[in-house]
Amino acid sequence: MSDSADSPDSPDSSGSSGPGLWRDRDFRRLWLGQTASQLGEHLSLVLLPLLAVLTLHAGPGELGVLRAVGQAPILLFALLVGAWVDRWRTRTVMVLADAGRALALGGLAVACTLGEVGLPVLLVVAFAVGTLSVFFDVAYQSSLVRLVARDQLVRGNSALEGSRSAAQVGGPALGGALVSVVAAPWGIACGAVFFAVSFVSIRGIRRDEAPPGESVPQESLAEESLPAGFPPGRAERRSRIGWRVFEGLRFVARDAALRTVGLASAAFQFSFAALMTVYLLFLPRELHLSGTAVGLALAAVGPGALAGSLLAARLPRRFGHGPVLVAAAALGDGVLLCVPALHGPAPVTVPVLLAANFVFGAFGQLVNVTVMAVRQALTPDGMQGRVTATITFVGMGLTPLGSLLGGWLAETYGLRVGLLAAACGMLLSPVLMALSPLARLGRTLSGG
DSSP: OOOGGGOTTSHHHHSSOHHHHHTOHHHHHHHHHHHHHHHHHHHHHHHHHHIIIIISOOOHHHHHHHHHHHHHHHHHHHHHHHHHHTTSOHHHHHHHHHHHHHHHHHHHHHHHHTTOOOHHHHHHHHHHHHHHHHHHHHHHHHHHHHHSOGGGHHHHHHHHHHHHHHHHHHHHHHHHHHHHHSOHHHHHHHHHHHHHHHHHHHHTOOOOOOOGGGGSOGGGGOGGGOOTTOOSOHHHHHHOHHHHHHHHHHHHHHOHHHHHHHHHHHHHHHHHHHHHHHHHHIIIIISOOOHHHHHHHHHTHHHHHHHHHHHHTTHHHHHOHHHHHHHHHHHHHHGGGGGGGOOSOHHHHHHHHHHHHHHHHHHHHHHHHHHHHHHHHTSOGGGHHHHHHHHHHHHHTTHHHHHHHHHHHHHHHOHHHHHHHHHHHHTHHHHHHHTSGGGGOOSSOOOO
């Protein structure tokens, strides 16, 4: 765009002040689209399992399979998506992903109306939405670097993660209420509408992105760094998907901080996937909460995450990125250890769940924003998509197995023991960070 007020290099937006960022119309379009998309995603993440549990009466094993199918695209496609995103314009990727998810949920709404919904239909939709979500999430995390100056990344990430937090407020609460109060097709259609809004907003971004493949550091293509079996010819190699995937894997493996981010994320996400499979059964069946109460309890993560987004703009620069990461992960994950001990009626258990989920959301979001700033600061522009996808692959790739494990734990040992085991597993994440160079990161970040 030619309007200097909309350029990330303009005086208003090149500094650290917030107003320059919000005067950028393309950033506002990205923020609005990402907010709507995240709301649709979090709505579907809650609505599909609740439909299975409350309407189709799915058991622990069936729920574990449903969640695993929705998460499997991360394992299957994340690395390839990262390589593709670095060669495509992120706006195009996000627009196509939104259109596909809107169509998938719209088709499910029609199936609900016709009375043709069963577990197989939910499995197909969950896989389709999960696949397109991988494309969208990798693209939007890479798009910010192409829209704003580097010294605005923390503020931009706080805004985007804050909108994701708002989605965590509205998505679970709305999903639980829709399952309990209105017909299922309306709930599914609501998710499709959110994706359609995101499609329109992001499609309105007008700033031209630089050809994505041009900013890859030339030194990363040195002949001596090639793995065995790769054919000669630097120009040819650069265009090969396999080589580009390998570059992303190698970059993360060689950087101690990024490597630890991936491993700690893997430990957390594997255990969290197991926990959520049991949790979505524990609330309605062990604590006898209604769909609306379940949605309310889950929604408490959102306000906490909003608070965490605000803290993320201040605490790392005051206390250091490493100490904040370790402390926040330990506190946020540790609070969930109290949930398996809950007994009693809803007026007793719901307030405790609200408090625990608020704390988990606040410190979890503080970790998320800080980790994203670390990753973006340490990564060259031309590697952003691949590094994002590599860390997503390493961190989220085992979540389908985690969901299956949660179903097995619930069936074999019961809901309370399964929930406690999964909550304990989540604490491995802060331990890994505390024992690594990541814990020593200071108040400022450099690299990329």
